[in-house]
Amino acid sequence: MTYPLTAHLMQRGCDFLGSEHAILCGAMSWVSERHLVSAISEAGGFGVIACGAMTPELLDAEIAATAALTAKPFGVNLITMHPQLFELIEVCVRHKVGHVVLAGGIPPKGSVEAIKTSGAKVICFAPTLALGKKLLRSGADALVIEGMEAGGHIGPVSTSVLAQEILPVLADEHLVFVAGGIGRGEAIAGYLEMGACGVQLGTRFACASESIAHPAFKKAFFRASARDAVASVQVDPRLPVIPVRALKNKGSELFTAKQLEVARALDEDGIAMGEAQLQIEHYWAGALRRAVIDGDIEHGSLMAGQSVGMVTQEEPVAEIIAKLLAESEAALGRR
Numbered sequence: 001m002t003y004p005l006t007a008h009l010m011q012r013g014c015d016f017l018g019s020e021h022a023i024l025c026g027a028m029s030w031v032s033e034r035h036l037v038s039a040i041s042e043a044g045g046f047g048v049i050a051c052g053a054m055t056p057e058l059l060d061a062e063i064a065a066t067a068a069l070t071a072k073p074f075g076v077n078l079i080t081m082h083p084q085l086f087e088l089i090e091v092c093v094r095h096k097v098g099h100v101v102l103a104g105g106i107p108p109k110g111s112v113e114a115i116k117t118s119g120a121k122v123i124c125f126a127p128t129l130a131l132g133k134k135l136l137r138s139g140a141d142a143l144v145i146e147g148m149e150a151g152g153h154i155g156p157v158s159t160s161v162l163a164q165e166i167l168p169v170l171a172d173e174h175l176v177f178v179a180g181g182i183g184r185g186e187a188i189a190g191y192l193e194m195g196a197c198g199v200q201l202g203t204r205f206a207c208a209s210e211s212i213a214h215p216a217f218k219k220a221f222f223r224a225s226a227r228d229a230v231a232s233v234q235v236d237p238r239l240p241v242i243p244v245r246a247l248k249n250k251g252s253e254l255f256t257a258k259q260l261e262v263a264r265a266l267d268e269d270g271i272a273m274g275e276a277q278l279q280i281e282h283y284w285a286g287a288l289r290r291a292v293i294d295g296d297i298e299h300g301s302l303m304a305g306q307s308v309g310m311v312t313q314e315e316p317v318a319e320i321i322a323k324l325l326a327e328s329e330a331a332l333g334r335r
């Protein structure tokens with residue numbers, strides 16, 4: 001099957017990624033490991049390993065295992081606040097990973113340069129137009145703009161508004177991928193027409209047949225509708241917690257308790273703000289693991305975007321990608 005209208009609009013993104021289609025599967029901690037990542041790349045998309053809280057040794061093994069499953073390009077997503085960020089970068093450089101996605105805030109000094117020593121491309125998240133311009137000046141090769149409809153850690157602005165603010169200004173000369181709330185190809189067609197060179201989806205791929213997520217995790221996704229995927233609430237004004245979108249459950253309530261505990265440690269034990277934020281992030285990593293791997297959908301974190309309502313059954317990655325492309329092509333054909 002060919003999708004000429006979509007392919008034409010994705011051409012710059014494909015050239016940059018080295019993939020057949022400019023559809024990234026956004027890194028999802030615990031979910032985006034060797035099986036899903038290789039399946040996405042094998043199906044012509046672009047898989048990205050979620051390093052999350054992995055040690056350099058674990059990342060080393062995961063990259064090697066993924067490369068053993070696919071000869072096609074894939075990327076690695078690193079969280080900028082990881083205490084061993086530079087060791088993780090060294091691992092990527094050693095494996096000659098072609099694309100590194102830096103998530104979780106402005107990349108620390110020297111990190112972009114360190115990634116580029118192997119000739120790898122750097123992809124950064126741009127939360128605003130001004131920061132997008134700054135990231136490009138600092139060496140980012142491409143940007144992802146991700147709206148608050150997305151699953152996982154989110155910013156405050158919707159995808160449609162970010163797209164309108166950023167694409168007309170940056171997309172002619174730079175590579176911008178759009179993420180957040182994309183569940184069907186008609187939406188992909190719309191963002192491509194606005195100048196995006198490609199898209200990134202997470203929620204839509206989380207329950208693919210090749211995803212190792214626990215059957216109970218997948219079932220929770222199939223049952224959920226858009227309004228079940230809610231953003232976490234910050235309980236202490238001094239503790240700037242990045243909101244996380246997840247299906248509401250007992251775990252969402254436990255997060256409120258965790259925030260109060262960390263806020264108390266800020267007051268009483270005098271821990272530094274950086275340490276407090278790290279504790280919060282470790283909490284998420286642990287809670288997500290409980291849901292994705294152990295299937296504890298009550299107390300674990302069911303990170304999911306608002307497009308979860310469009311995830312209704314387990315499907316192979318190749319079928320999901322083919323559906324998205326067919327929907328995009330049909331939409332562009334009707335124009």
Ligand SMILES: Cc1cc2nc3c(=O)[nH]c(=O)nc-3n(C[C@H](O)[C@H](O)[C@H](O)COP(=O)(O)O)c2cc1C
Nearest residue numbers: 026027028029103150151152180181202203303305
């Ligand atoms: C379960 C889950 C875990 C995620 N973990 C990460 C992560 O570790 N790093 C990251 O940069 N983004 C993470 N994300 C965001 C995805 O990479 C992607 O950008 C997002 O899912 C796109 O929006 P969508 O969910 O509306 O498709 C996660 C999303 C989900 C649903």
